[in-house]
Amino acid sequence: MPELPEVEVTRRSFVAAIEGAQVLSADLGKPLRWPLGCAPEQLTGRVVRTVERRGKYLLVALDQGWLLLHLGMSGSLLFSSHLPPPGVHDHFELVTSNGTLRLHDPRRFGAVVYVDSLADPQAHKLLGHLGMEPLSPAFELAAFGAALKQRKTAIKQVLLCGDVVVGVGNIYASEALFLAGIRPTARAASLSRPRVARLYGAIRDVLTRALEKGGSTLRDFSSANGESGHFQLDAMVYGRVGLPCKVCASPIKLIRQGQRSSFYCPVCQKR
Ligand SMILES: [Zn+2]
DSSP states (O other): OOOHHHHHHHHHHHHHHHTTOBEEEEEEOSOOSSOOSSOGGGGTTOBEEEEEEETTEEEEEESSSEEEEEOTTTOEEEEESSOOSOOTTEEEEEEETTEEEEEEOTTOOOEEEEESOTTSHHHHHHHTTOOBOTTSTTOOHHHHHHHHHTOOSBHHHHHHHOSSBSSOOHHHHHHHHHHHTOOTTSBGGGOOHHHHHHHHHHHHHHHHHHHHTTOOOSTTOBOTTSOBOOOOOOOSSTTOTTSBOTTTOOBOEEEEETTEEEEEOTTTTOO
16 A cells, blocks of 8 residues: 555656646546546646645645545556556546656555545545644644543554554554554553654654655555655564564564554563
């Protein structure tokens, strides 16, 4: 599943190239997770102002309205002026004067939704519940700590939920908790201030490193200019059950939390 760093790397890979482009056509393949929300012909003639990101949504700002794109479980975007004809898994294309933005999504959990404004109820439904952006200056330690104090559930599940902080998926949550020395099952509300501070730093650290290295934790990830993501997170715990901890050599453990795998070191993450 594409996570926040992949989505941000994707955005950066085509934002400059698509800015100022005029939409020539929007073409749909098989249905995606939600309907487009307008007739595709309505997009013809509009101009792409820029591409922003909120959580794992890419927000394509048009001179009138927005396209909200989500990569779902298996989606990837390509932007190029030389694309082969669409294949069976290509379900959306925005053909512009600068090139074509194409969504390739074999499992079709991705989405492209048009809204007139970000205040539109549909936009609010998709974006309104999203937590703080972990890489933005608005992500503040005090606010993070205050939000965790309200949660009685396990910290790992609070991170995955995305309503406190967005974009910390399973891999990054596991790694950040390891770096912070916090067991995934620890109750969020019970974390002391120094531990919250360590976790806050660890989340920024893990995501920043993933972003710098090209952001790929997904095997078939490619950023929108077709360049393969070359970064495999150098995981300390994720996917390493039974292998020795890279810090203390204890075998890494695996538990299930809310249908998701949690990897941790029983020594480095005592509680
Ligand atoms: Zn260890």
